[in-house]
Amino acid sequence: MPPDYKNSVGMPKPKEIDFQEQFSDNGQYAKWINNTVLLPIITIISLFVLGLLFMVILRFNRRANPVPSKTTHNTFIEVVWTLVPVLILLGIAYPSLDLLAKQFKPAPANAVTIKATGYQWYWGFTYPDHGGFEVVSNMLKEEGDVAKGERFRTENDGPKLMASDNRMVVPAGVPLRIQTTAADVIHAFAVPSLWFKLDAVPGRLNEKSLTITKPGVYFGQCSELCGARHAFMPIVVEALPPEKFAAWVKAQGGTMPGATKPAPAAAPAGENVPASAAPAAAATPIDTVAAPVAAPTK
Numbered sequence: 001m002p003p004d005y006k007n008s009v010g011m012p013k014p015k016e017i018d019f020q021e022q023f024s025d026n027g028q029y030a031k032w033i034n035n036t037v038l039l040p041i042i043t044i045i046s047l048f049v050l051g052l053l054f055m056v057i058l059r060f061n062r063r064a065n066p067v068p069s070k071t072t073h074n075t076f077i078e079v080v081w082t083l084v085p086v087l088i089l090l091g092i093a094y095p096s097l098d099l100l101a102k103q104f105k106p107a108p109a110n111a112v113t114i115k116a117t118g119y120q121w122y123w124g125f126t127y128p129d130h131g132g133f134e135v136v137s138n139m140l141k142e143e144g145d146v147a148k149g150e151r152f153r154t155e156n157d158g159p160k161l162m163a164s165d166n167r168m169v170v171p172a173g174v175p176l177r178i179q180t181t182a183a184d185v186i187h188a189f190a191v192p193s194l195w196f197k198l199d200a201v202p203g204r205l206n207e208k209s210l211t212i213t214k215p216g217v218y219f220g221q222c223s224e225l226c227g228a229r230h231a232f233m234p235i236v237v238e239a240l241p242p243e244k245f246a247a248w249v250k251a252q253g254g255t256m257p258g259a260t261k262p263a264p265a266a267a268p269a270g271e272n273v274p275a276s277a278a279p280a281a282a283a284t285p286i287d288t289v290a291a292p293v294a295a296p297t298k
């Protein structure tokens, strides 16, 4: 069953004013830029301007300075107040453009592809490299809000309004190729602790690479106003160690790339069975692509 989410981690925490802790290389880099480059520069500039304001108020008011100077130009100061901002902006531009380039870097050829499809109002996660099965993910409701016998949210699933019944399970430490699209209106796939946000647009396939550095559970939400239940389509990414991910794929009826399909029981051992001879795999999860079973309930 789902692990205790509190040990794992990608979620907002009480009294936090910073970005969430980051679990991807780009996220850690971006957080570093913010906390180590931007915040100090902003603080120094603000304090400097505040100091200048106080100096003007105290030293150049009518009482302290009854006869104002008529000086209009000072070449040295003019060169300094042009050059210093230029240097500051260049200093900010370098890591900023570097981050942008890293974010646009395409996923490597061996990346694991997962396609996230936004529906009004739930998510579908398809695994084209693993047989193409789709996991349909609906928000878990509170105990008092479900019919008798229906599954409701428990503490292990995640916080209220953030937990889903079927998570997007991915391998940790492995490059992922996340593709997004939508079936009806524009949605957006966003997980703050993974530094990941990508619009899901009907008729388009957007793509971005992501490597999650640590196994754990990462919470996000649809981030494009998509209708009445926009606030109730959370995203829960569960990153597992690769062996556990392979076991999960198997449990979903999927196949690992490169793994040979299980031969039908009747086939003599050692005989090379053509793929078309494999049993039609009644009720493979791919059936759910045409008819998502877990349609959202009111």
Ligand SMILES: [Cu+2]
Residues within 6 Å of the ligand: 118, 119, 121, 186, 187, 188, 222, 223, 224, 225, 226, 230, 233
């Ligand atoms: Cu949405």
